[in-house]
Amino acid sequence: MNSMITSTIGVASAFIIVFLIRKDRLHVRYGVWWFCVAIAFIVFGLFPTIFDRIATALGIASGPLLALTLGLTTLFLKVLTVNITQSRLESRMIRLVQRIAILEADLKACQDRAGNEESIEQDRDP
Amino acid sequence: MLKAPTWNTAEALVVIPAFNEEQDLGGVIRQIKELNEFDVLVVNDGSTDRTAEVACDAQATVLNLSQQLGAWGALQTGLRYALRNGYKYVLTMDADGQHEAVWIWEMFQPVISGDADVSIGSCVRRGSRARKLAWVLLKAASGLTMQDITSGFRVYNERAIRVLSGRQATLLDYQDVGVLVQLNNAGLRLTDVPVTMLPRSSGTSRVYHSWLVVASYMFQTLLLGISKRKVRNRDSKHSPSSRQER
Numbered sequence: 001m002n003s004m005i006t007s008t009i010g011v012a013s014a015f016i017i018v019f020l021i022r023k024d025r026l027h028v029r030y031g032v033w034w035f036c037v038a039i040a041f042i043v044f045g046l047f048p049t050i051f052d053r054i055a056t057a058l059g060i061a062s063g064p065l066l067a068l069t070l071g072l073t074t075l076f077l078k079v080l081t082v083n084i085t086q087s088r089l090e091s092r093m094i095r096l097v098q099r100i101a102i103l104e105a106d107l108k109a110c111q112d113r114a115g116n117e118e119s120i121e122q123d124r125d126p
Numbered sequence: 127m128l129k130a131p132t133w134n135t136a137e138a139l140v141v142i143p144a145f146n147e148e149q150d151l152g153g154v155i156r157q158i159k160e161l162n163e164f165d166v167l168v169v170n171d172g173s174t175d176r177t178a179e180v181a182c183d184a185q186a187t188v189l190n191l192s193q194q195l196g197a198w199g200a201l202q203t204g205l206r207y208a209l210r211n212g213y214k215y216v217l218t219m220d221a222d223g224q225h226e227a228v229w230i231w232e233m234f235q236p237v238i239s240g241d242a243d244v245s246i247g248s249c250v251r252r253g254s255r256a257r258k259l260a261w262v263l264l265k266a267a268s269g270l271t272m273q274d275i276t277s278g279f280r281v282y283n284e285r286a287i288r289v290l291s292g293r294q295a296t297l298l299d300y301q302d303v304g305v306l307v308q309l310n311n312a313g314l315r316l317t318d319v320p321v322t323m324l325p326r327s328s329g330t331s332r333v334y335h336s337w338l339v340v341a342s343y344m345f346q347t348l349l350l351g352i353s354k355r356k357v358r359n360r361d362s363k364h365s366p367s368s369r370q371e372r
Contacts, residue, residue, distance in 0.1 A: 097191055098195070098206055102189060
């Protein structure tokens with residue numbers, strides 16, 4: 001029963017991932033990772049003894065404990081990479097906002113200069 | 127206190143980051159302009175009051191940020207503007223009137239003479255006991271030996287402007303420990319210039335207005351100081367910290 005729930009979660013996750021990519025709500029680059037997670041859910045749901053075998057081979061008493069540890073570690077690494085990406089995007093956003101402000105000031109200075117030159121020309125040729 | 131300039135002051139830009147400072151900003155710019163016709167740049171960090179108009183009326187150039195970037199984000203915008211427009215020196219001041227324009231020549235002196243790359247207006251008397259304890263902790267964590275590590279009254283030369291305009295300095299939040307450690311790690315010479323500072327006449331500090339914000343600031347800055355602190359064995363080649371102490 002438990003393995004059926006896991007497989008169902010995997011299938012549902014796979015569908016959600018495809019739906020999000022289709023609707024442009026998730027970049028395909030990140031979709032690949034989550035799709036692999038969904039496939040892993042399906043495989044381990046259908047063949048729950050895999051973890052028990054790996055656990056026995058590694059000398060770990062409980063298969064579910066190994067699954068939980070691996071799951072938590074993977075999740076930790078994923079969240080960390082999300083924060084790294086977020087920091088990079090924040091840095092890019094800050095530099096972009098700064099650049100826009102500088103370019104706006106340049107544009108205003110150019111417009112002011114053009115306005116002054118125009119008024120000088122108008123004064124010369126009334 | 128006042129000294130006549132013996133260098134081309136057109137090469138210097140005064141950068142003032144401002145967030146809702148309509149009350150004091152005009153007076154601050156006027157004091158600077160009375161001292162010398164410096165180019166003054168106000169970086170308006172998403173103010174909701176008349177800060178930008180006040181700055182324009184006082185003959186300052188204004189950069190309006192489309193998103194609020196915080197104190198350091200605004201200041202770095204000013205440094206990038208200075209680099210783009212060929213300024214060789216940047217003086218940074220607060221918009222709230224705490225920094226007195228009369229100290230500007232003293233602030234420039236060590237940088238113009240080539241004795242230092244960065245001068246820091248130092249006023250250790252202004253700190254409360256809590257602030258002084260914070261300084262001790264932050265210095266211990268970062269390895270900095272400057273007297274007033276949180277002062278925003280500073281002069282940077284072109285080399286320092288280049289270091290601080292880079293991407294590596296973009297994710298900093300404040301012009302304090304992170305900035306000084308970065309300058310220190312780049313082998314730049316930092317020096318303290320004793321100055322007096324006035325209490326804020328209006329508004330509240332961006333950091334010291336809530337204990338929760340102070341605690342968050344302290345944790346972040348301590349971690350930043352420890353993470354970016356210069357590794358001891360690399361100090362043997364350049365030793366700006368020893369120059370600081372002198």
